[in-house]
Each structure stands twice: as structure tokens, then as C-alpha cells.
Amino acid sequence: MSLSEVRIIVAIDFGTTYSGFAYVHKESKDMETNCTWPDREGVFKTPTALQYDETYTKVVSWGEAALVDEFEDWEDYESQHTRPIEYFKLHISDLHKTEKPWLPAELTYIKAIQDYLQQMKILIKETLNTRWPGVKFPEQVGLVLTIPAEWPPNTTAIMRKCAFGAGLLTSQNSSQLEFTTEPEAAALYCLNIVKDYNLLPGDSFLIADCGGGTIDLTMRKLLPDNKLSEITERVGDLCGGTFVDKEFLNFLGRNVGFQALEALKKNNYGQLQGLIRKFFCVRVKHRFSGDSKEFKVVRLNLQQFCPDLAKYVTNNIKSDLESKGWVIKIDFETVKLMFDPVINKIIKLISDHLKSTNEKCSIMFLVGGFSESKYLLRQVKEHFKDENMQIAVPSSPITAVVRGAITYGLNVEIVNDRILKWTYGISVVNPHVPGRDPKKRRTPDGYIQKFHLLATRGSNTEVKKKFFGKFVPLRFDQPTILFNVYYTHKKGGAKYCDEPGMKFLGSLNINNPMKYNKAGTIEFSLTFGLMEIKATACNSETKKPYKEVTFKINF
Incomplete structure (x- = not known):
């Protein structure tokens, strides 16, 4: 059964840090993006994270529920839980094996991906049966999976194997599954709004999909029959929003000692995770605009966010932190230095992509979760101010990929050609x-x-x-x-x-x-x-x- 024969299309944006899904009934064509997850309501994505039992054979929780937020007794929590599995999607990429995320010896990345998709399948099935009782899953459901643009060509085979193992397909070679790249899906999402920006057939536009792990670029031309043509080779790199988090950890390591930070990561991973998610992302990363006049120095109380860190800090560093009450001050220039290596890499990627063609780019769309960074938008606008093109972040950029994948699933012929x-x-x-x-x-x-x-x-x-x-x-x-x-x-x-x-x-x-x-x-x-x-x-x-x-x- 192909996509043209199914009743319902489901698109899954399986991301490095966050994942989501959308769905549509082919008769109504009213697209919906899921916003109900385990332990969380009202958001379009959930963390790409798994919590296993002590043998790493059974999934205990997933998504938001797999990650630690705040606990009155950290020791009690950490004595009863294994370390959450995160960023396992990166094992498909061409990263050197020494740079790939940690996985326990008992777990392969293929099993982790399959287990995560299986949890998604359970939620998808429940959601579809709530909307349309009696729908046969997966027999009457078509599936579109998105993949990064730059990843190796065997990525589709790996994801197909995992989708079948997760119960999303009736057979491993089923034609009810199709793939599209993340920037191509984002381009299809933007295809629905190009008229808002006065784009006409023959005009070209650039999509920069700025996710948590990867940045993917594609330049497309609008054709007369509302189809898309690819006019440059799509490119991407590992320079998404999580790499700003990595720069924050480097800053922290310089202040508390990298050995102490590594010990915290090994023995109290939940505290390190809470430090990034509840302190850095909420109080620093999401607020930073790059305007020094509106920035206020941020105080990081280490005893509040990672109380066990103190027992790993030694010598002069410990004495210095004790004298400061275990508080580290983070100023404007420090935060800027966390962002700049990542954003400079993104800007170079965009600049090189624009230079790779003689086509005039009418507009650049920034989509994906990291596109909501005020500082990223500010820097991109500043760097490309002389290019005579519009730069825009469309509404709900975090859903662009998954909603564009639905558009592709409804009509795979909308893509005329690829590079x-x-x-x-x-x-x-x-x-x-x-x-x-x-x-x-x-x-x-x-x-x-x-x-x-x-x-x-x-x-x-x-x-x-x-x-x-x-x-x-x-x-x-x-x-x-x-x-x-x-x-x-x-x-x-x-x-x-x-x-x-x-x-x-x-x-x-x-x-x-x-x-x-x-x-x-x-x-x-x-x-x-x-x-x-x-x-x-x-x-x-x-x-x-x-x-x-x-x-x-x-x-």
C-alpha cells in the first residue's frame, strides 16, 4: 500500500534533541500537530530521550518524562534510575566514533532509535483512534520520516529498519513509508506562505533549518505549477543549538575544573542535565539577544542546581568557589563567547551556500527550534544586510519540518527534482x-x-x-x-x-x-x-x- 492509498498521513520529525509528529486525514486535509506528550501538555515537541531499566532492555519512560527536572532528594532519584539516553540519532551521522554520544555497552543505537519510535507509535495510535475511532493502524496509515540533508545515503535504510521494528509499518519494504530531508520539508512548509512575501514563479528562496543538533540548508525555486525545484546541492553541519550548551559546559569546566565536571556527569547526570535545561536554557540561552544594554549579569548558584558538584572540586578552585559562596557570575561577553563559535559556523555555511549559485535569492527563511534565538536572527540579518533579500522567521518555526513533511506526504510529486x-x-x-x-x-x-x-x-x-x-x-x-x-x-x-x-x-x-x-x-x-x-x-x-x-x- 502506497501513500496514495492510505486514509491518514503521519509525519515524524525525529530530531537529535527534540521530536514531534503531525497528522492529517486525506479527506479533510486539516493538518494537526501533536502537542500532548507524557508529562507535558501544550508543546509541539518532546525531548528525544529514553529512560531504561537497569539492564537497558525495557523503556521505563521517554520524552520529557525521561529527563530530570527538580527533585527534593537527588540521591534518592539517582540511586534508582539509570542515566537517560540522549542524542543517539547522531550515531547515524559521519561523526568520528570518539565524538559520538555515550551509549551503554548493553544498547545499540539502532535499538535505541527503534525503542523511541515504538513509544511514538503507541502515542500516535492512541491519538489517531481518538480522532477517528476504528482506524486500522498501521494498515491505513502512511508515514513520512524526515532525515538530515548531509547524512550518508544509508540513513533511509537504517530508519526504515527501525520504523518496521517499532511497529510503524506492515512490512519492512512497505511503500507506505516515504522520506524527505529536513530542509526540503521546511521548504514545503514555506511554500504555503510564499505569497505573503510576494514570491512569484521563478523566484528562489533559501531555507535554513536550525535545529538542536544540525543546521540544514537548501535553495529552492518556485515553479509555475506550485512545485519546487532544487537549484543547489543541499548542505548541512553539526552546529545546532545544543552546541551552545556545549560551550556553556566548557565555560563551567574552566571555573570548577574539568575533572570535577566529568565526575558530576558520570555520577550525577541528572544534576548536570537540570543545570543545562532549567538554568542555562531558561535564564541565559533563550533570553540572550546580543544587546549589551538589555543584558543583566546572571548569577549561577552551584549549590542550588548541582549540590553534589562540591565534593568533586579540589584544591585552589574549591577555596576560590567557597569564598564566592559557590556562585559564578556570567556576564554579557561570556555568553556572547558561548554563542559566537556556533553562529559563526552557521553564517559561513549560509554564505558559502549563497555563493554556490548564480541564482538571486529573494528571501531566507529561518526555521527550526534554534531559529527562535534572537541573537542568531540578529547576527544573520547583520551579516547579510547587503544581499538585498528578505530574512524572515515564519510563524511556529519549530513545526516547519513536520508540517512540511505532511505536505510532501499528501503529494510527493510536489518536488520536481533534486540535486x-x-x-x-x-x-x-x-x-x-x-x-x-x-x-x-x-x-x-x-x-x-x-x-x-x-x-x-x-x-x-x-x-x-x-x-x-x-x-x-x-x-x-x-x-x-x-x-x-x-x-x-x-x-x-x-x-x-x-x-x-x-x-x-x-x-x-x-x-x-x-x-x-x-x-x-x-x-x-x-x-x-x-x-x-x-x-x-x-x-x-x-x-x-x-x-x-x-x-x-x-x-
Whole structure:
């Protein structure tokens, strides 16, 4: 069952720090964004956090309920609870393994994602049955999942596996699930309001999706039939709002000692969490506008927000803090230095993106939770004041991605084309040619393995367009033929599948159709128009596909 056949569309914005969902009945098309969560009402998102039992096998609580706020007896709480699992989505990214968030040895990131989506599924099912009693879930429900723009192409395969394991799909390969990138979904949300900004067909606009973990950019052109065309390669980076929190912790470490801070994190994680969420975010981060005249020095009482920190602080640092009553003063310049490394990175990302095209950008939309930062908006406006474009934060920017994903689910054809993020090809074996091919790459039987280009990064491709090549088996008597697919950031010049930057994506294995009939060739193709990559093989003359095979993605 595809999205066109279901009754209800649900979109899930599975974020690094916060997640949300929206839904719509296809007959009424009245979109609703969920604002009811465990332990919290009236907000559009809940923390992407899990609280497990002591064996990390059963979810005890999730979302807001998984995080500590304020407890009269911290020791009693921390003796009965495991450390919450947060930021586990980042394990899909290309971050170096040393930079990826902590996970206990008993838990994989795939299980954590699946467990979180399972909790979302329970709430979604209850919500839909409240609105439309008797709806069959998941049989009558289509699903759209959003993913970051910059993440590797196997992200969709990982999320599909997790969605099925969570009970959101009837089968793992179900066509009731589609993907869209976070900035593309945000662009579709803004498509509904472009008339408010006097945009006309042919005009281009930039979407900067500023989330908690990632910043994703895409530039789109408005087409005459109210469709969108992608005109630059979408980009992103890990420089969202949580990295300001990280700068705050660096500041704290310099004042109390990094060893003491690490001990607090290890032994009293709830207190550190409460310090960030209840003190820094509420009293500092959300209020900071960048205007020194309206800023008032903030006093951080360490004994109030993290009472156990004192027992980890040593030597001169402890004496100094005792003399100050365990109070740290935070002035304007200190807060500015927490924001600037993150915001400067965002501004450079935007600047480079605008320079990557000759298209004139009419307006820049800032969406996502971090877009509500007054200082971020102030700095972006200041830096791009001479670009002759509008800069706007639309209403409810935190819901832009999930509501745009609903728009996509209602009509996937609204996206006319996309720019390829990677260069793709397959591994082929050719006869080794002395003098042309490196001698060290010659196999004992006189062959050489090379990278055969199918599609180049930066290419504009219409939805469902195929990139293909024609091939014959190395030996006609071999029982099967294996197509190994690789990808790289390089736009051109890739020759071998083991060169730096080249990564294995997956494989398609078919029975050798030419074992008894050596005539003809095999057409192997990749389709990139939709977010998931489809690999197929067929007879190059009749176009008849070979017996059903599965493209196995590597992760």
C-alpha cells in the first residue's frame, strides 16, 4: 500500500534533541500537530530521550518524562534510575566514533532509535483512534520520516529498519513509508506562505533549518505549477543549538575544573542535565539577544542546581568557589563567547551556500527550534544586510519540518527534482592493460577492479530518473552476479573502490541470466529521484526485470 492509498498521513520529525509528529486525514486535509506528550501538555515537541531499566532492555519512560527536572532528594532519584539516553540519532551521522554520544555497552543505537519510535507509535495510535475511532493502524496509515540533508545515503535504510521494528509499518519494504530531508520539508512548509512575501514563479528562496543538533540548508525555486525545484546541492553541519550548551559546559569546566565536571556527569547526570535545561536554557540561552544594554549579569548558584558538584572540586578552585559562596557570575561577553563559535559556523555555511549559485535569492527563511534565538536572527540579518533579500522567521518555526513533511506526504510529486549529494557507481572487473593500469592492482588472473561511474554529485535529477549502465558477467558460467554499489563526495576522477573517501553502500545479487544464453547484456540502474535509492537489474533489450531481488544496504 502506497501513500496514495492510505486514509491518514503521519509525519515524524525525529530530531537529535527534540521530536514531534503531525497528522492529517486525506479527506479533510486539516493538518494537526501533536502537542500532548507524557508529562507535558501544550508543546509541539518532546525531548528525544529514553529512560531504561537497569539492564537497558525495557523503556521505563521517554520524552520529557525521561529527563530530570527538580527533585527534593537527588540521591534518592539517582540511586534508582539509570542515566537517560540522549542524542543517539547522531550515531547515524559521519561523526568520528570518539565524538559520538555515550551509549551503554548493553544498547545499540539502532535499538535505541527503534525503542523511541515504538513509544511514538503507541502515542500516535492512541491519538489517531481518538480522532477517528476504528482506524486500522498501521494498515491505513502512511508515514513520512524526515532525515538530515548531509547524512550518508544509508540513513533511509537504517530508519526504515527501525520504523518496521517499532511497529510503524506492515512490512519492512512497505511503500507506505516515504522520506524527505529536513530542509526540503521546511521548504514545503514555506511554500504555503510564499505569497505573503510576494514570491512569484521563478523566484528562489533559501531555507535554513536550525535545529538542536544540525543546521540544514537548501535553495529552492518556485515553479509555475506550485512545485519546487532544487537549484543547489543541499548542505548541512553539526552546529545546532545544543552546541551552545556545549560551550556553556566548557565555560563551567574552566571555573570548577574539568575533572570535577566529568565526575558530576558520570555520577550525577541528572544534576548536570537540570543545570543545562532549567538554568542555562531558561535564564541565559533563550533570553540572550546580543544587546549589551538589555543584558543583566546572571548569577549561577552551584549549590542550588548541582549540590553534589562540591565534593568533586579540589584544591585552589574549591577555596576560590567557597569564598564566592559557590556562585559564578556570567556576564554579557561570556555568553556572547558561548554563542559566537556556533553562529559563526552557521553564517559561513549560509554564505558559502549563497555563493554556490548564480541564482538571486529573494528571501531566507529561518526555521527550526534554534531559529527562535534572537541573537542568531540578529547576527544573520547583520551579516547579510547587503544581499538585498528578505530574512524572515515564519510563524511556529519549530513545526516547519513536520508540517512540511505532511505536505510532501499528501503529494510527493510536489518536488520536481533534486540535486544529488553523492557520486555513485559500481565495482567492475576489467582486463588489466599493461602500461595503462597500475601493475600493483593486477590480480593473479590478469584483471583489475575499478569504479564504474553511474551518477555524479551535483547532478540535477528529475524524480524517479534512472542512471544505468550495461554489463556482462566476468565469466558466463558463474552462477550469480553481484553488483556492489559505492559512493563518494568526489564529483569526478574516482577510479577505484578503495580510494580515500569511497564508501560501500550496498549490493544487489542476481542469478546469472546469461549462464546458458550468452546473448545480450544486463542493465543495472540506480534511481535517486525519491529519497531512498532503488537498485534494479533487467534485460537491456526487453527491459524485463530479473527475478525479484533485494538491494541490501550496508550499515
